[in-house]
Amino acid sequence: MQPPPRAFDPSSFRPQLAALTDWIVAYYEQLPHLPVLSRSRPGEIFNALPATAPELPDPFDEVLADLDQLILPGLTHWQSPNFFAYFPANASGPSMLADLLSAALGVQGMLWQTSPACTELETRMLDWLAEACALPAVFRAAGAGGGVLQDSASSATLCALIAARERATGGSSNELGYAGGLVAYTSSQAHSSLDKAVMLAGIGRANLRKIEVDENFALRPAALAAAMAADRAAGLRPFFVGATVGTTSSLACDPLGELGRLCQRAGVWLHVDAAMAGSAALLPEERGRFAGLELADSYCFNPHKWLLTNFDCCCFYVACRQDLVAALSVTPAYLNNDASASGGSFDYRDWQIPLGRRFRALKLWFVLRGFGLAGLRALLRHHLLLAARFAGWVAADPDFQLVAPVSLNLVCFRYRASDDFNRRLQACVNAEGRLFISHTALAGQHVLRLCVGQAATSDEHVAQAWSTLRQTAARLNQA
């Protein structure tokens, strides 16, 4: 019989890690010059890969060579300084190192007992961020609430919705599998993860009301109040409002104070999704948009978007952790243990959908210590400045126009021409590879979006993006 392999062999691991480190450093050096959007065709990479797994081990240098040959051309370079599409998905040195460490430790943090440090570092990191972002005291672990790391804002929103459903039904929908008559509300600009959450939580998409927005794309509280009243009159039960600070299309911010007071009067759960914009709460001068958050039952934001922490890392806060745990806790005999029974510790499996969980808090610990709050604030302010500069060029150019108020690091704009022209302009600049921008629909128009959020984006990259856009538009006009 063949002897088993050594899963961890220091004599090969050390040089392989060194080679991979060199590869990563070289990659970051090339990044500004690579075409941002992958030019790969569907099926190309799949077909270039062998149809079967190797029977015998492949040498590591061959694997690295294939990384260059087969994988690199199939990448869209999210860490490129010329990536302005969607929202950023930051990575950073400290964060990468922490993720490697998390993989090396291979810890499962489902219960406090399965690795106390995994739970307690996480609790402390969520408190650190709550403090640094001046979040309401109700979200700190010292009170009735607390924070937990989720993989994504989608998961956080689903957990919030389920906790709200159980609070509204006194726990009976978990027992009987039926939550009829419940109605959830959000704005027409909310993220699609809310649609998905109502599907998964058994609320039903027909029971999610998309409330109209004002001229700045923020939810209208009066329209919400009217919709709730109409539903109540029809014998239905409003139970959940999903508000957004920083919508995906235009970073519009719903008025949390008014919504919070409305929800409190109606006994309705208020969840606030600030997936992207939440990082801006680190800046005292940007905190106005979070006023009223103390009235929310739950809140989430993603350091994996705009806070130098690579995916996945979503901070999810609740004002009353008992609501969450009551909705999500199931304890089979094999997970019983004294520490849990004592109630003196958190078991984060009860704050999320899966049982298993990895040591994500290491990333926040390394990032917060590696850059310091001052470093993170400086980066955010740098991005805000670059976005404002770009917006100024757009506003001053008679051929272009801004189509939504500039919010934080996002500029929504278009060329003063048809939707079709704007689509062609976008397709052309993206195909050239010097930058990558995405689009959205606002007020029925095809709108171009430029979001400044990559760690290495500088004045020159933004200036280059603007000149590419102008030159390409001029060329298309001549054609």
Ligand SMILES: *Cc1c(COP(=O)(O)O)cnc(C)c1O
């Ligand atoms: C990006 C985004 C999401 C989705 O985030 P995931 O973490 O990928 O689920 C949800 N809401 C808003 C407002 C977002 O910007």
